[in-house]
Amino acid sequence: MSARTGRPSGLLKLGFKVPVWLYQAHLGFLFGGRVFAIVHHGRKTGRRYVSGLEVLIRRDGELFVFSAWGKRADWFRNIEAGGIDELWDGRHRYRGATFRCLDPEEAYQVIEAYETQHRGTARRTLPRMLDGYDFSEQMRRQLAGSSTVVAFKPTTD
Numbered sequence: 001m002s003a004r005t006g007r008p009s010g011l012l013k014l015g016f017k018v019p020v021w022l023y024q025a026h027l028g029f030l031f032g033g034r035v036f037a038i039v040h041h042g043r044k045t046g047r048r049y050v051s052g053l054e055v056l057i058r059r060d061g062e063l064f065v066f067s068a069w070g071k072r073a074d075w076f077r078n079i080e081a082g083g084i085d086e087l088w089d090g091r092h093r094y095r096g097a098t099f100r101c102l103d104p105e106e107a108y109q110v111i112e113a114y115e116t117q118h119r120g121t122a123r124r125t126l127p128r129m130l131d132g133y134d135f136s137e138q139m140r141r142q143l144a145g146s147s148t149v150v151a152f153k154p155t156t157d
Contacts, residue, residue, distance in 0.1 A: 019052025029090045036063055036089040038097065038152070043081035050088075051075040056114040056149070063089070064102075064110045067148040071101075076148065087154045094154035101150055108144035115140075 022028055023037040037052045053065045053075075067073045071080075079099060087097040102110065115122045115135060126133045130147075133139055 017052075020050045023052065023088050024050060026091075028088055031090070033058070033090060036087060036152075038075065038079065038084050039086035039088070040075065040078045040084055041082050043078050048085075049075070049078065053152075056110055057117055059110075059113075062151040062153045064114075064149060064151050066111075066114075067150060070148040073148075076150070084152075087152060089154065092154070094156065096155040098153045098155065099150055101148060104141070104145040107147065107149040108141055110149050111140050111144055 019028075019031065019035045020037060022030060028035070028037065033055065035052050035054055037050050039048065039050050041048055053063075056064045056066055058064070067076055069076075071077070084097045084099065085095075087094045115126075123135075126135075130143060133143065
């Protein structure tokens with residue numbers, strides 16, 4: 001099993017931009033809670049970016065995401081360097097958010113909950129994201145130990 005390498009291109013890259021366009025048009029609610037967006041700045045350029053992220057699950061006010069490109073993802077490297085300016089979730093816009101990477105045990109629980117709560121989506125996406133993923137406990141533990149699952153908590157003033 002291996003995580004994706006390289007940068008997204010072609011239709012995949014275009015697909016990642018659709019949520020951003022909808023959130024910028026104040027239409028993020030159309031995702032029904034399955035996608036949110038973060039606003040951050042480039043670690044080198046200072047340029048403003050908006051990244052759409054798929055919610056694996058929601059729990060205790062946190063939104064959990066799986067980074068297919070791990071800690072090499074540009075959005076991850078940017079927020080690690082400079083934080084999150086805004087988090088857009090549905091019709092709500094928050095002035096920032098905190099984030100944390102999960103340890104393997106908590107990542108395992110989140111992946112298991114995602115597979116249970118969103119069975120169809122998980123069955124379509126996880127095998128595409130990770131070669132050889134078979135939904136077994138062993139594979140889930142391997143994924144949890146080798147991947148980056150991130151929890152976001154919107155800042156409420």
